[in-house]
Structures are given as C-alpha cells and as structure tokens.
Amino acid sequence: MSSASELSFIFDTDALAQIFITGHQIILAHLKDQYGVSSYLMSEVEVELLSNRRISGLVRPRYEKALKNGWIKLLTSGDLERVSKSIGIEVTLHEIRTLASDLKLLIGNGEAHTHAAAILLGCPSVSNDQQAIRVLEANGKQMPSSVLRSFDLFGFCYHEHILSEREAEEIRTTLRGQGEWVPISMKNSTFVGGLAAMACRLSTSMAATQSSAGWSGTFYLQRRSDTP
Amino acid sequence: MSIRALIDGTGLSLNACASTLGVDTQIFKEWADGKREMPPSYAETLSAILGVNSKLFDSRTTDLRKAETPAIWFKLRGDEFTDADRESILLIRRLGHNLNQFERATDGQSNRGWEILFERIRAAVNLQDSPQAQGRKAAEAFRSFTQFGLGGKGAAEYLRGAVRAKGILVLESPISGSQLEGCTFLVGETEMQRPCIFVNTYKSTWFRRNVIIMHELAHAILDHNLGVAIDRIEAEGSKNSRLNSIQEVRAEAFARECLLPKQLVMSFCAQTGAKPTRLAPESLAGLVAFSGVEQKTVVALLREYELIDDSLAAQYLLFEIWEILRGMTEHALSTMQFIERIGAQAAQQWENKRYTTVGTRKIMLPVNYVQSVIEAVVGYKISMSRATELLMIDLEVFLERFGHLMPAAAE
Numbered sequence: 001m002s003s004a005s006e007l008s009f010i011f012d013t014d015a016l017a018q019i020f021i022t023g024h025q026i027i028l029a030h031l032k033d034q035y036g037v038s039s040y041l042m043s044e045v046e047v048e049l050l051s052n053r054r055i056s057g058l059v060r061p062r063y064e065k066a067l068k069n070g071w072i073k074l075l076t077s078g079d080l081e082r083v084s085k086s087i088g089i090e091v092t093l094h095e096i097r098t099l100a101s102d103l104k105l106l107i108g109n110g111e112a113h114t115h116a117a118a119i120l121l122g123c124p125s126v127s128n129d130q131q132a133i134r135v136l137e138a139n140g141k142q143m144p145s146s147v148l149r150s151f152d153l154f155g156f157c158y159h160e161h162i163l164s165e166r167e168a169e170e171i172r173t174t175l176r177g178q179g180e181w182v183p184i185s186m187k188n189s190t191f192v193g194g195l196a197a198m199a200c201r202l203s204t205s206m207a208a209t210q211s212s213a214g215w216s217g218t219f220y221l222q223r224r225s226d227t228p
Numbered sequence: 229m230s231i232r233a234l235i236d237g238t239g240l241s242l243n244a245c246a247s248t249l250g251v252d253t254q255i256f257k258e259w260a261d262g263k264r265e266m267p268p269s270y271a272e273t274l275s276a277i278l279g280v281n282s283k284l285f286d287s288r289t290t291d292l293r294k295a296e297t298p299a300i301w302f303k304l305r306g307d308e309f310t311d312a313d314r315e316s317i318l319l320i321r322r323l324g325h326n327l328n329q330f331e332r333a334t335d336g337q338s339n340r341g342w343e344i345l346f347e348r349i350r351a352a353v354n355l356q357d358s359p360q361a362q363g364r365k366a367a368e369a370f371r372s373f374t375q376f377g378l379g380g381k382g383a384a385e386y387l388r389g390a391v392r393a394k395g396i397l398v399l400e401s402p403i404s405g406s407q408l409e410g411c412t413f414l415v416g417e418t419e420m421q422r423p424c425i426f427v428n429t430y431k432s433t434w435f436r437r438n439v440i441i442m443h444e445l446a447h448a449i450l451d452h453n454l455g456v457a458i459d460r461i462e463a464e465g466s467k468n469s470r471l472n473s474i475q476e477v478r479a480e481a482f483a484r485e486c487l488l489p490k491q492l493v494m495s496f497c498a499q500t501g502a503k504p505t506r507l508a509p510e511s512l513a514g515l516v517a518f519s520g521v522e523q524k525t526v527v528a529l530l531r532e533y534e535l536i537d538d539s540l541a542a543q544y545l546l547f548e549i550w551e552i553l554r555g556m557t558e559h560a561l562s563t564m565q566f567i568e569r570i571g572a573q574a575a576q577q578w579e580n581k582r583y584t585t586v587g588t589r590k591i592m593l594p595v596n597y598v599q600s601v602i603e604a605v606v607g608y609k610i611s612m613s614r615a616t617e618l619l620m621i622d623l624e625v626f627l628e629r630f631g632h633l634m635p636a637a638a639e
Contacts, residue, residue: 043267051252054624097268105333108613109269131635132611139609179624 006086007221011041011072012114012127013048015150018180020049020059020066022171027153028071030162035204035221038083040075042096042113055178075117083121091120099142106139107132118144124219126150128181133215146219148201151183155200156221158191165192231285232260237297238278239305241588244315248322248587249273250617276325276417277318299455300413308407308460315589316403317411317426319620323593324397324415324424326618330601334609338420339395346449348373353450359474363481366450370486377486384438384487384520391445392596396423400437401592402430410440412448413456423448428461429592434559435522439483446482451475488519488526490533504535513549517556523549581629584620593619602630 031037066072084090096117104112111132118125124146157163168191186194205220246256258264271285279298304314331338352369353362376390377383408428414421425444427437447457496518502511531541553560567575583590601618604610616626
C-alpha cells in the first residue's frame with residue numbers, strides 16, 4: 001500500500017458505539033491527524049447507532065460533535081470519488097450497496113454495508129461482531145482485508161500514548177458496566193493485564209501496510225512524523 | 229408531497245412505521261418529510277411492508293404524488309378496523325419480507341410452490357358453477373394435488389404444515405379487542421410476493437382457526453385478483469352473516485370440504501358405530517376431535533349433507549362438549565392445562581420466546597420459523613445480528629431467549 005494513498009477505516013455500529021459510550025471519540029481525530037486515517041461510516045450504520053434506545057441518548061451528542069469536527073464522516077459519493085482516485089480503483093455507492101444487499105442476507109444490515117465498503121475499497125473495517133465474520137467466512141463470501149475491533153483501536157492508542165493506563169482502564173470498566181463486549185482476556189483482568197493476550201491487530205510500522213495473515217492479521221499504520 | 233403523505237394514506241402512523249423498521253422516530257420523520265434521504269436498504273424494506281414499489285422512494289426518479297394507497301391499506305383504513313389491526317398487519321408484512329430474505333439466505337430462493345398449486349386449482353374450477361360447487365371443486369383439487377386429508381382421518385393436525393410447505397405464510401397471533409378474525413393478502417417485495425394467511429387467536433379455539441385458515445386459503449387461491457380479503461368476527465348468534473357474497477360462500481364451502489368431507493363423517497361413523505341421527509355429546513365431541521373442526525361447523529355440515537334435520541341440528545348445537553373434548557385432544561386444553569400436561573420444563577422451551585419486540589405491537593411468530601432461524605445461526609448460515617432482524621427482536625432479548633443455544637463467541 002502506497003503511503004500516498006488515502007487510508008480509510010470503515011466503522012460498524014457496535015465498534016463505533018463503544019468509542020462514543022466511553023467518550024473517547026477524540027481517538028478518531030488522533031487517527032486522522034497522526035496516522036492519516038479517515039474514519040467513515042455508512043448511512044445504515046448511522047441509523048443503527050442513533051436508533052439504539054439503550055445508548056442513543058448518550059451517543060448522539062458525542063457522535064454529532066465528532067461529525068461536526070470532521071473526525072468521522074458519512075461515506076458519500078464525493079468521498080468515494082476522492083478515495084477511489086487515491087487507491088486507483090473506482091468504487092461507487094451503488095456497487096457498495098449491491099454487494100451489501102448480498103451480504104445482508106447473512107449478517108446485519110449495518111455490518112453488511114460496513115464490510116461491503118471495506119471489501120471494495122480494500123481498507124479495514126472496524127467491527128466487534130466476530131460471529132458475523134465467521135458466518136461470511138463459512139459461506140465463502142469475500143472478506144475485508146482486515147477486520148479491527150474497537151479494542152484494537154483502544155490498545156493501539158494505549159501503546160501510542162494517546163490513552164493513559166488510567167483512561168484505558170476506565171474504557172474497560174465503563175464498557176463492562178454497560179454490558180458491552182470486551183475481549184475475554186480483559187473480562188477478569190485490567191486493560192493492560194489483558195492486552196497482550198488479546199493480540200492487538202493494529203500497530204505501527206515505517207509504512208502503512210498489513211500482514212498476510214488475512215482479515216485477523218495485524219494492520220500497520222505509519223506515524224506522520226515518521227514520514228520521510 | 230412526501231413519504232409522510234403516502235403513509236398517511238395507509239391509515240398508519242409514522243411512529244408505527246419507524247418502530248417496525250427499528251428506526252428512531254425522529255430520523256424516520258426526517259425521511260418522511262424529505263429532510264434526509266432514506267438509505268436504500270430501509271427503502272427496500274419499507275416498500276415491501278407497505279406494498280409499494282421500492283423505486284417510489286427514490287426521490288431522483290419519482291414523484292410520490294403518483295403513489296396511491298395499496299389494496300391492503302385501502303381496505304384496512306376503514307373505521308371498523310383499529311390501529312392494533314393495522315399495526316399488527318404491518319408487522320406481519322415485515323415478517324413476510326423477512327421470510328423471503330431468510331429463504332434466499334438458506335435455500336437460495338424463496339418457496340413458490342403455491343404458484344403452480346393455485347394455478348392448477350383455478351383451472352379445475354368452473355366459474356359458472358354455483359359458489360358452493362366452486363368451493364367444493366377447489367377443495368377436491370386441493371386435496372388431490374397436495375394429498376391433504378387423503379389418509380382417511382382428520383387432516384387438521386397437519387393442515388398448517390401442508391399449507392406452509394407450499395411457501396404460504398401462515399400466522400396465528402392474538403390481537404385483543406379486534407374485530408379481525410382472519411385475512412389473507414400478499415406479502416414480500418413485488419417480484420417475490422407470496423400469500424399470507426393471518427388468523428387472530430384472541431378468544432379463539434384451535435378448532436375454529438382450522439376453519440378460518442382454510443377459508444382464507446380459498447380467498448388466496450380464488451380471489452387473487454382482489455389482492456386482499458378480510459373476514460371479521462361474526463356477532464354472537466348471527467347466522468352465517470358473513471356468507472353473503474360469492475367469494476365468502478365459495479371460501480366457506482372450500483374450508484368445509486377440505487376439513488370434513490362427507491366421506492370423512494361416514495368413515496368416523498363406521499369406525500365408532502355412531503349414527504348421525506343419534507349422536508350423544510360424547511360422539512359429537514369425538515367427531516370434533518377427529519376432524520379438528522369446531523362444533524358449529526360440524527353440525528352445519530351434518531345438516532348440509534342431509535344426515536340430520538333442522539331440529540336435530542339445533543339440538544346438537546346446544547350440546548356442552550368442551551369438557552368431554554378436553555379428555556380427547558390436547559387442542560381443547562387451556563394454556564395452563566397444556567403446560568400442566570407437558571410439564572413446566574418442556575413448556576419453557578417456547579414460552580414467551582416467539583413474540584416480537586420491534587414495532588408498536590407484538591405478534592407471535594410461528595414455531596417452525598423461529599426454530600429454523602435459530603438453527604441457521606447455530607449452523608453459521610446467518611449471524612446473530614441477522615437473526616435479531618429476522619425475528620424482529622433486540623439483541624439483548626435474543627441473547628436472553630436463545631443465548632444458551634448459541635455457539636461460543638469467537639474473539
């Protein structure tokens with residue numbers, strides 16, 4: 001992957017919800033400013049995020065702030081045109097929705113659109129629903145090149161000193177308290193204590209690239225300060 | 229003109245539509261007023277459940293002023309129907325859409341066995357015959373093409389399975405306080421539509437519902453050009469007030485001939501030694517249990533077959549057979565009695581696990597549908613999140629009801 005191409009993460013509802021629940025939406029800004037990662041969501045994901053009665057009251061103002069500040073964007077035709085040009089593959093919203101309508105026979109609507117966009121743009125999707133990924137795999141469907149979990153982002157931000165140990169631990173306890181998914185290794189351990197066993201899928205390198213281990217392999221980001 | 233106007237024409241509220249789609253009401257209102265574009269996947273589902281073409285929601289190509297109210301809502305918006313009726317039908321239509329999607333996911337295509345069956349039955353019916361003769365002929369064709377009831381005993385036990393095997397959606401669920409007894413209409417996207425039969429179980433018996441299901445099936449087969457048929461509960465003591473049109477007489481004749489043809493009555497009498505003119509409450513209860521047909525209809529049929537006269541029919545209608553019937557078939561048991569019979573543990577398997585939580589009303593999903601969806605999740609054919617959409621429940625509810633059956637979540 002060329003360092004000149006625009007790097008995008010496509011977020012699914014559950015992973016994005018966790019970021020907003022913890023109130024650490026600023027990490028999306030750090031991803032953009034320090035690693036050149038643009039965060040996107042499909043409009044189907046936005047609908048799911050704001051329609052979840054349990055969390056929408058908490059999430060809505062934080063989401064709107066992130067949207068207003070440009071930390072995350074709804075994927076539009078204009079974005080696609082720009083990203084397409086950058087990666088050298090032309091992708092349209094219609095193509096994403098056509099692939100999503102096939103995937104959504106098997107998995108949820110929001111995640112179908114998230115993975116469809118990630119597959120066609122050749123970029124990572126960020127989703128916590130590993131069972132949905134297994135279903136796509138079991139049914140021989142095309143997979144995103146990389147699937148990150150919200151805790152891969154939290155772990156990455158901890159390693160990169162964007163989150164302190166205290167903040168990371170707060171994230172874990174907040175999500176546990178809300179009955180949200182946390183990695184098994186962190187259920188009965190601290191954030192830092194469980195991080196190594198979680199096998200974080202996001203790291204840094206001298207160039208933005210990914211391992212050849214498939215969708216669960218490590219994805220490497222390049223710090224902008226390291227750019228030659 | 230907007231989506232709001234289209235929905236207003238159906239007699240539904242924006243809140244009911246939003247809730248059925250699982251969408252925040254405020255977002256839905258913005259879609260409805262054209263302030264925000266509805267994502268195509270939601271437009272597709274909404275169009276399927278309302279019964280309009282999904283292209284109508286594409287603001288670039290369509291003027292919604294041209295949208296007219298679909299037949300089902302045109303019929304249901306009358307004052308005799310309640311919000312509960314309309315909102316329950318909305319959920320049933322969502323179920324129809326879901327069933328199409330589920331069959332595509334697991335079988336590659338939706339079951340359209342009903343199409344050929346219906347065509348063959350229609351071809352067998354001479355529309356110049358009397359409505360009764362048309363209904364009987366259609367029933368004869370139905371029984372012949374499906375082998376339904378040809379085993380010589382009451383077919384009601386496997387009636388639902390036989391109808392569903394042809395791809396017809398059969399749903400029985402309570403709508404309290406409703407005048408709706410049964411109805412049939414098409415559900416699903418325009419190009420994948422299928423017949424749906426709905427029967428209101430509120431204060432109804434299994435024996436009555438068997439007749440209603442077959443009555444509605446006849447409407448689905450023979451009155452397909454209407455697109456919708458709705459039957460209301462008859463007032464207490466009325467004498468076949470419903471049977472005042474060719475369609476209704478024909479549908480009732482079909483239901484009766486399917487469930488209790490004369491040869492079945494004679495077969496019962498031959499097996500039990502009962503004589504139609506000398507039925508005791510026990511033998512009348514036996515005939516109801518044997519056929520799965522309610523007492524009122526059984527007596528009407530004995531009269532129609534000229535096996536009894538009017539005075540005997542009136543006498544048989546007064547027989548108190550319910551207690552006797554409870555000893556003969558579990559279909560006559562109340563819910564509490566049934567749970568007592570099968571044991572609390574067995575009852576827990578499905579108790580309160582079939583109700584939807586999405587939408588402004590609740591409907592009870594068919595056991596076989598819920599079971600198939602759960603099996604598909606366990607077999608990695610669909611994801612849990614997809615199952616929640618198909619079962620119209622929240623993820624929390626899904627995990628509470630079925631979490632113990634799910635494969636361990638992978639990291």
